[in-house]
Each structure stands twice: as structure tokens, then as C-alpha cells.
Amino acid sequence: MSKVLVFTETTDSNVKSVTLEILGRLAGQEIDVACIGNLPADGQKALAEHGAGNIHKITGSGLDQYSPEGYAKALKSVIEKGGYDYVMAGSTSLGKDLFPRLAGNFDAGMATEVTNFTMDGGTFAGTRPLFAGKVLAKVEIQGPKPHFVTVRPNALGMPESASAGAGNVQDVAAEVGEIRAAIKEIVKGASEKVDLTEANIIISGGRAMKNAENFKILEECADVIGATVGASRAAVDSGFAPHAMQVGQTGKTVSPTLYIACGISGAIQHLAGMRTSKVIVAINTDPDAPIFTKADYGIVGDLFKIVPILTEEFKKIM
Numbered sequence: 557m558s559k560v561l562v563f564t565e566t567t568d569s570n571v572k573s574v575t576l577e578i579l580g581r582l583a584g585q586e587i588d589v590a591c592i593g594n595l596p597a598d599g600q601k602a603l604a605e606h607g608a609g610n611i612h613k614i615t616g617s618g619l620d621q622y623s624p625e626g627y628a629k630a631l632k633s634v635i636e637k638g639g640y641d642y643v644m645a646g647s648t649s650l651g652k653d654l655f656p657r658l659a660g661n662f663d664a665g666m667a668t669e670v671t672n673f674t675m676d677g678g679t680f681a682g683t684r685p686l687f688a689g690k691v692l693a694k695v696e697i698q699g700p701k702p703h704f705v706t707v708r709p710n711a712l713g714m715p716e717s718a719s720a721g722a723g724n725v726q727d728v729a730a731e732v733g734e735i736r737a738a739i740k741e742i743v744k745g746a747s748e749k750v751d752l753t754e755a756n757i758i759i760s761g762g763r764a765m766k767n768a769e770n771f772k773i774l775e776e777c778a779d780v781i782g783a784t785v786g787a788s789r790a791a792v793d794s795g796f797a798p799h800a801m802q803v804g805q806t807g808k809t810v811s812p813t814l815y816i817a818c819g820i821s822g823a824i825q826h827l828a829g830m831r832t833s834k835v836i837v838a839i840n841t842d843p844d845a846p847i848f849t850k851a852d853y854g855i856v857g858d859l860f861k862i863v864p865i866l867t868e869e870f871k872k873i874m
């Protein structure tokens with residue numbers, strides 16, 4: 557058995573679901589959780605239900621807003637005191653920024669963005685995609701502990717059952733001292749929807765959308781099925797959608813249950829960001845578009861005719 561600390565990000569009302577995915581996979585280990593700032597009541601309950609023993613709720617001046625230096629300092633002292641074997645987090649934008657710094661502070665090994673892992677005998681063994689997802693590498697971490705791991709959201713799936721932990725909240729007052737690189741402002745995306753990396757359903761538009769206005773038909777469909785709207789790089793580069801919506805090698809990596817690609821050809825760089833989706837549906841006028849080689853379901857036709865029909869049909873069953 558290993559002692560594992562899972563760092564969780566919180567939303568206004570809960571913890572990020574990737575945390576619960578990780579906790580589910582850690583059943584049988586001694587699990588603690590750390591969060592910085594607010595911990596919503598539902599989040600605390602969910603953590604306890606998924607096996608968290610102690611929940612370190614860290615607060616302190618300099619931690620009101622995310623900064624990699626401040627967060628790393630705050631977590632470092634909790635990790636040192638707890639004597640953890642592994643420290644894990646979701647491979648979110650924040651996790652990708654924070655964890656390499658944290659691992660560097662400990663001069664320790666790290667496995668990034670794993671899509672699967674086991675803890676047989678308390679030892680981590682993971683899988684992670686390389687070369688835009690063309691290869692799956694088996695990864696182990698060597699050297700002194702703690703070892704650091706980030707896990708791609710939606711890749712493990714929510715656990716079907718979990719054994720509860722005590723969920724004891726321990727307030728930790730952190731002294732982070734001077735933070736040399738200050739974050740002046742965090743600009744949030746305009747969308748109120750679930751972030752692409754956490755979304756269970758995504759409907760994305762490509763160059764074929766022709767303009768930003770036309771993304772409305774995707775938004776309408778997304779509202780009915782509870783999806784988040786994404787875009788290809790061609791759509792983003794053409795100014796139809798902001799970069800925050802880009803899926804792919806130079807955008808976000810997503811693993812939803814359902815990915816609907818509308819007027820997207822299926823270039824390797826786009827596939828790199830969504831090929832681990834559980835079910836892929838492609839709508840394209842070109843029957844030879846490469847996206848159809850990866851799609852579970854393909855519709856050959858004009859997205860401007862098909863998406864509104866789908867939206868109406870979804871309304872009947874949702």
C-alpha cells in the first residue's frame with residue numbers, strides 16, 4: 557500500500573470530476589486530498605465518498621489567486637509533512653502548469669498526462685499517449701519519492717463503486733512568502749458551459765462553419781444535449797471561435813463520452829486532441845474525409861442541414 561496525496565481543483569459547487577476519477581483508481585491505497593482556498597460542501601462529501609482520508613484545506617495570503625509559485629510552495633510543505641509516496645492531479649491547464657514545477661522542487665520523477673494507471677502492490681504503472689496519440693507508452697517512475705503524476709480528465713472514467721474514507725477536513729495555514737511572478741488578472745472564457753477538457757459531450761465545428769455566427773447552430777444543439785462546443789484550428793485561425801475552444805495538438809486534449817465533429821476533415825493534429833473520445837460521430841460532405849476512418853458513426857451530408865435535424869430529434873428524447 558502507498559500513501560497518496562491527490563491535489564484537487566474546485567468549482568463553485570464541487571470538486572473537479574477528474575479528482576474523483578483518480579480517487580476511484582486509488583482504492584486500497586492510503587489517500588489524502590489537498591485543495592487550496594474554498595472547498596464546497598458537496599465537494600467535501602464527494603471526496604469522502606470516494607475514499608479521501610484527510611482533506612488538507614490550505615489557505616494563506618498570496619493564495620487568493622492561482623500562481624504556480626504560490627501554489628507549489630503551499631503544497632510542498634503539506635507533501636513534506638505527510639511523507640507521501642505519490643502526488644497526483646488532473647492534467648488540466650492548472651495541473652500541467654503546477655505539477656512540473658512541484659516535481660522540480662522535489663527533484664523527483666513525474667509521469668504526465670497518463671490515460672490509465674494501476675497501483676498493483678502500491679506501485680504506480682501508467683500508460684500515456686505519445687506522438688499525437690499514435691503510440692501508447694508504458695511509464696514507470698524511478699528515483700526517490702514522492703513521485704508525481706498528472707491524469708488526463710475523462711480518461712479513467714468515474715468509478716462504479718467506491719469505498720468511503722473519513723473525509724476529515726484539516727485547515728492548513730500556509731506561509732508562501734514573496735511570490736516573484738504575480739498573476740495580475742485571470743480572464744475567464746465567456747462560456748458558462750463545462751470546460752472542454754471536462755466535458756462529457758462535445759460538438760465541434762471546423763472550417764466548414766464559414767463564420768462565427770454559424771456556430772449558433774452548434775450552440776443550440778449543445779444546449780439540448782448538455783454539450784460543450786469546440787472548434788478545429790482552421791476555425792480558430794479563421795476567427796470563427798476563440799483559441800480556448802480549439803481541440804487538437806496545439807489546443808485542448810479531450811476525452812468525452814461523445815464527440816460530434818461537424819465539417820472537420822480529421823487532420824492528424826485534430827485527431828491528436830480527440831481520438832480517445834469514447835464515441836466519435838462525424839458529419840462531412842466528403843465521404844473520403846479522413847475523420848470517417850476514426851468515426852464510430854458517420855453522416856455524409858451538409859452540416860447546415862443535418863445539425864438542425866439532430867437538434868430537433870434530440871429535443872424529442874431529452
Ligand SMILES: Cc1cc2nc3c(=O)[nH]c(=O)nc-3n(C[C@H](O)[C@H](O)[C@H](O)COP(=O)(O)OP(=O)(O)OC[C@H]3O[C@@H](n4cnc5c(N)ncnc54)[C@H](O)[C@@H]3O)c2cc1C
Nearest residue numbers: 762763764788789790804805806807819820821826841859
Ligand atoms: C503544428 C500544427 C499544429 C496543429 N494543431 C492543430 C490543432 O490543435 N487542432 C486542429 O484542429 N488542427 C491543428 N492543426 C491544423 C490541421 O493540420 C488542419 O489544418 C485543421 O485541423 C483543419 O481544420 P478543419 O478540419 O476544420 O478544416 P479542413 O481541413 O479545411 O476541413 C473542412 C472539412 O469540412 C468539410 N465540409 C465542407 N463543407 C461542409 C458542410 N457544409 N458540411 C459538412 N462538411 C463540410 C470538408 O469536406 C472538409 O473535410 C495543426 C497544424 C500544425 C502544422
